[in-house]
């Protein structure tokens with residue numbers, strides 16, 4: 001039986017979004033085992049486009065002081081792009097951005113609202129940022145995942161008025177969602193997460209996006225270093241991602257050498273030995289939610 005057939009069987013046994021994270025874990029384990037059996041690093045198995053990838057780093061929803069402290073630390077580490085979780089309260093989001101700017105004036109922002117704004121609020125944020133002279137690199141999932149009209153509306157205004165691209169994250173969990181985004185011109189970028197759609201599901205979405213000229217970024221949930229390592233290998237090997245987003249520094253310090261912003265993947269994937277640990281952690285995360 002080929003790997004493809006085994007993965008199809010797994011897809012039937014663990015279908016849909018509800019099983020996506022555990023399906024992704026099983027898929028990762030199998031693909032990594034195959035790569036190791038033929039002594040091929042994962043990034044080469046996925047196409048070998050590159051053995052390195054650049055990441056931004058996330059600042060969670062915290063007070064302005066805490067955000068400034070993190071931004072200062074990340075500036076020292078060499079991060080020039082900060083992904084900022086916003087969407088809880090418009091005014092405090094702006095205060096946090098001002099605090100970050102005061103310690104890291106040259107940083108670029110990616111805003112990730114995690115569905116938190118209404119369409120009007122999202123446009124207001126862009127307006128206030130423009131008044132501050134800030135143009136975010138990207139605005140991720142400004143509105144609720146089912147608010148397709150709102151997402152398209154924000155995308156149109158963001159691009160036409162402020163030159164900002166909008167990314168679909170929670171709105172794109174399956175290949176059907178990807179088709180809907182393409183057809184309705186709902187977003188400019190799709191955020192791929194392996195735990196959101198599984199590995200094969202992610203590859204299907206990537207295919208749809210590439211054919212339609214939609215840009216791609218890759219991120220992760222609250223995931224293990226192993227899972228993020230796999231995503232890093234996939235992204236570097238495919239070479240079609242503009243952005244890689246990591247939540248925390250520790251997520252990319254195990255599977256490859258740490259070198260400032262650009263992560264050079266090692267020739268060994270180093271994933272197999274602890275994949276069961278990863279699966280266990282994933283399952284725990286699912287159960288707690």
Ligand SMILES: [Mg+2]
Pocket residue numbers: 112114140141169170191
């Ligand atoms: Mg997101």
